[in-house]
Amino acid sequence: MLWRAMTEDLPGPKWSGLFAEYWPDYKRWWLKEGESTRPTYAQCRRAMKEHMPELIPLYDELCELAGGGDLAARFLSFYCPPPYLAGCSQAIWTGREPVMVRNYDYNPNAFDSLVLHTKWQGRQVMGTSDGLWGMVDGMNDAGLAISLTFGGRRIVGDGFGVPLILRYVLQTCETAEEAGRVLARVPTHMSYNVTVLDKKRQYLTAMMAPDRPAVITHAAVATNHQENVEWVSHARFTATVERERFLLQRLTLHRDPEDKFIGAFLKPPLYSTAFNAGFGTLYTAVYRPRLKQMELRWPGSVWPLSMKQFEEGMRRIQIPGAA
Structure with a gap:
């Protein structure tokens, strides 16, 4: 890629x-x-x-x-787009310097492969692009980081594609609390779990859906289901429950240091090479909102990016398992 x-x-x-x-x-x-x-x-x-x-x-x-x-x-407008599915795992490591870590599992042929840094409307934002102004994860100059995972439900309704909702949060919010209010009111066309972390270490996960009110939780982990598994075959295929349990164990029962916790995203069961079935892990993103820094990681490769000194560039990445 x-x-x-x-x-x-x-x-x-x-x-x-x-x-x-x-x-x-x-x-x-x-x-x-x-x-x-x-x-x-x-x-x-x-x-x-x-x-x-x-x-x-x-x-x-x-x-x-x-x-x-x-x-x-x-x-x-991202309003009522065609349905689309993704995998993804995301979690908040609540250490001395809190970080948001996520894997984005998707089809490599339907992906922007672009980190976009903007100062639109006076707000500095950087993150992984989708649809050329939407984002699947990102951070703003107020120290607010955000990321999404698919919520594991088939229902499609009237609402916005979630990447634009993430852009909207980053353009207009500064804290996790403000982001939660936006995520609770803006309609989404499919079910998604959106996790936010701010510079004051406050975080939340919004379980959004087109057919019921959003549920705002204090969950530090999100994979590809919401409160209960509703799409059983998808849950089995993506191992969403197993990935959630794995992350929760790393955050609670076996408290990992930061480097080990991040490294776990580059190995099974979080890291996927199921590209022949439609999607595998395209990248791991690490956000440090207090420092206004992000990293893109792949096995054997790290690309650090800073909001304060953002440098344009290109990287050719060999994704294991992606033809």
Whole structure:
């Protein structure tokens, strides 16, 4: 996989170039169930104005940079997108310098492979891109880190793709408590577990769903189910319960030091090479919100990135098991 780290303070030619590069593939994905199954531009913008009004000026600016087309604008709203599944494990290590650690398990052919650093709307944000302005994990200059896992339920409803919800949290929130309030009110189109950690060591996990109110918990671990396993075959295939138990043991019964805890994400049962079945571990991310630093890790490779001195670059990574 060819990874890139890119920075652009305000939406401009770099982002426009990214959109032009990625749009053909995203357009095919967006339309795979037919254009009529996706909401209209008016519906998309109305939903954003109701639930994420602070993002409207930024959304309009990005739509213009994307060429001002109807389909692109609908896609960029992330409103009622096609369903998609992922694996993922995430946990908070609550040591002297608290860290958020996560594995992202997904199809390598449907992934941005991009770390994006921005200062949009006066808020500095960096993290792993999805959909070119959404994020699957990230951190802001207030020292708030956030990450997602799929919630293990088949139900699809009216709501936003969760990567844009993560972007919205990072653009508008500074504490875990503020993030919890946002996650409780913004509708999601599928079930996801979203974990946040702030610089004051406060953390929470929101179990979000399209058909029931979000449950805000003090859980330090999230895998691919919520309070109970509802999709049994998916749970067995992804070993979600086993991974959750493994992490809880590392945090409680057998308290690991930080380096050993992080290292466990690069080995089974957390690390997956099930790419032939649709997804395996694409990377491990480590966030240190008090230091405003992140790392991307793979077996035998570490890429450190700092919000204070963000450096653009490229890395070619050989993912074990990914053809």
